[in-house]
Amino acid sequence: MDDSLFSPSVVSRLTSVVVSLSSRPAAESDRPFLRAFIREHWGADEMIDRERVMVPAENPAFIAESEGEVVGVATYEVRDGDCEVTSLNSLRREQGIGGALMDAVIAEAKAKKCGRVWLLTTNDNLNALQFYQKLGLRLVALYPNAVDEARKRKPEIPEIGQNGIPLRDEIELELIF
Numbered sequence: 001m002d003d004s005l006f007s008p009s010v011v012s013r014l015t016s017v018v019v020s021l022s023s024r025p026a027a028e029s030d031r032p033f034l035r036a037f038i039r040e041h042w043g044a045d046e047m048i049d050r051e052r053v054m055v056p057a058e059n060p061a062f063i064a065e066s067e068g069e070v071v072g073v074a075t076y077e078v079r080d081g082d083c084e085v086t087s088l089n090s091l092r093r094e095q096g097i098g099g100a101l102m103d104a105v106i107a108e109a110k111a112k113k114c115g116r117v118w119l120l121t122t123n124d125n126l127n128a129l130q131f132y133q134k135l136g137l138r139l140v141a142l143y144p145n146a147v148d149e150a151r152k153r154k155p156e157i158p159e160i161g162q163n164g165i166p167l168r169d170e171i172e173l174e175l176i177f
Contacts, residue, residue: 021071021096023104026061034061037073041089048154049120050146050170056087062104064090064097074101076108076117083109085119102135110177118174122147124161129171137173146170 026034034057039045046053056075064072072090076083085105090097102117109117117137121128133139147167151157161167 020066021064021100022066023062023064023072023100025104025108026063026073030061030063031057033070034073034075037070037089038075038087042087043156044154046154047086048150048157050143050149053153054086059086060108062101062108064101066092066097071095072097072101074105076105078109078112078114081113081115083112083114083117085117088119098131099135106175114177116174116176118172120170120172122161122167123169123171124163124165124167126163126165129173132173135175137175139171140174141172143170143172144168 035045038057042056045057046055048054054077059075059077061073061075063070064074071092073087074085074089075087076085078084083105085102088098088101090101106117118140119132119137120143121132129139146169147157151159158167
């Protein structure tokens with residue numbers, strides 16, 4: 001075993017990451033920031049799925065911060081007894097930010113008596129599929145060609161997505177309470 005993994009400096013860095021991470025509900029005064037954040041990380045204010053156009057920055061949100069710096073954002077919408085995660089961004093991988101934000105959304109969904117948390121991702125987003133399944137979400141639906149349909153309304157959606165995979169389908173995941 002590599003003892004350097006447990007050196008005081010490594011343990012200290014890992015501990016400081018965990019200790020300094022906090023998340024909070026977005027306030028109305030955060031809306032301009034959220035609009036700019038969504039635009040920067042998603043390329044537009046609006047997102048399109050197979051059913052509708054949505055504006056995640058107008059939804060309730062949680063903001064993750066570390067040492068005064070925003071390191072992640074989750075937006076969600078409660079409707080019809082369900083909670084949909086409309087966007088999730090972690091600006092630092094493998095530091096628990098996405099998990100902390102999802103925990104906050106799940107806790108809020110439970111507090112609002114939702115029956116499930118659900119979301120859509122795309123067929124090319126292998127990291128998201130891995131992440132959400134590790135959190136306990138299950139694959140529940142495949143919407144073939146949904147992205148192709150969305151591209152008709154939003155032509156700037158690329159043909160090729162992450163990992164060089166053709167961007168075509170939406171995948172629904174859910175966590176039932």
